[in-house]
Amino acid sequence: MDMTSIQGPLTGGAMIGMAAAGLLLLTGKTAGVSGALYGVVTGERGEFPWQFAFVLGLVLGGVMLGQFMPQALPASAGSSLPLLGLGGLLVGFGARLGGGCTSGHGVCGMGRLSRRSVVATCSFMAVAMATVFLVRISGGSLS
Amino acid sequence: MKAAAALAFGVLFAWGLGISGMSRPEVVLGFLDILGDWNPALMFVMGSAVPIYMAAWFARVGKRPLLGGPAPKGARHDLDGRMFAGAALFGVGWGLCGICPGPALTLLGRPSAGGLLFLACMLCGMLLYRVVDARRAGANPA
Numbered sequence: 404m405d406m407t408s409i410q411g412p413l414t415g416g417a418m419i420g421m422a423a424a425g426l427l428l429l430t431g432k433t434a435g436v437s438g439a440l441y442g443v444v445t446g447e448r449g450e451f452p453w454q455f456a457f458v459l460g461l462v463l464g465g466v467m468l469g470q471f472m473p474q475a476l477p478a479s480a481g482s483s484l485p486l487l488g489l490g491g492l493l494v495g496f497g498a499r500l501g502g503g504c505t506s507g508h509g510v511c512g513m514g515r516l517s518r519r520s521v522v523a524t525c526s527f528m529a530v531a532m533a534t535v536f537l538v539r540i541s542g543g544s545l546s
Numbered sequence: 547m548k549a550a551a552a553l554a555f556g557v558l559f560a561w562g563l564g565i566s567g568m569s570r571p572e573v574v575l576g577f578l579d580i581l582g583d584w585n586p587a588l589m590f591v592m593g594s595a596v597p598i599y600m601a602a603w604f605a606r607v608g609k610r611p612l613l614g615g616p617a618p619k620g621a622r623h624d625l626d627g628r629m630f631a632g633a634a635l636f637g638v639g640w641g642l643c644g645i646c647p648g649p650a651l652t653l654l655g656r657p658s659a660g661g662l663l664f665l666a667c668m669l670c671g672m673l674l675y676r677v678v679d680a681r682r683a684g685a686n687p688a
Contacts, residue, residue, distance in 0.1 A: 413593070414594075416594035419559055420594060420598030421598055422556070423559070423598075424603075425555045428612055429613045430548045432548075434559065436646075441676075444669055444673060460554065460559070460560065462654050464655075465652030470655070475570065477572065480663075481644060482571070484659065486643060489667075491645075491664040493635045496672065498672070500632030501635070502629055511603075513599075515603050516621060518623035519623055523630075523632075526630060532578050533637075533641070535578040536579070536581050536582070538642065
């Protein structure tokens, strides 16, 4: 691993941290993507305006990436369609049942030193790593 | 004002995902493959995001946000089975595809059938949770 390979992660991570910190300082809200999306699709938590704007910003940012930095986005989502369908269901259901995802638990919760978020983050990372390992040794291909 | 701030920070967040590599499933899967051809670079995403958020959180803990409204609630430290079960299901889905909710949204910037399917199924998973949760609440009124 050379220095150039960690420049992107460090810079991008700092931008993610600043976005989450900025949202906290100005609005007091938690930059949890799954929570915001859930609020948008259910629309019943009284938080709709900021959640919709945050999700819209993420989509808009994605469109800008596609325009100005297309190499940041994959040409295809990688996995086979059945696997993407199953993965999407598990990610959506699991994030809500577990109360957060990589952003809410992994960045905001960890940053608050929340024991619940630290344990949740360690749990989903360990399970994700085990899943990748099991798929690989079972001869499955992810790409 | 709050919505405008959320929009701007959403855009910044998406660019962070793009620049860090989190928006590319194959990079995420390489990071999760610790027993294979492990690419640890994504550790530095959390490594720089978390301290920045932490500084903001502890500088303002218990204080009202600058644009008004109530102070955010304190950090949660309780653990329960729902959290563990949810984290486990989320982990399987993340490990299968290398896509978590933020990157599922940025994928729309370069639309593909697979990316759209993942996002649609992720939203269905959330709605399914809502149905299951409402049934559970109905069966055990608090």
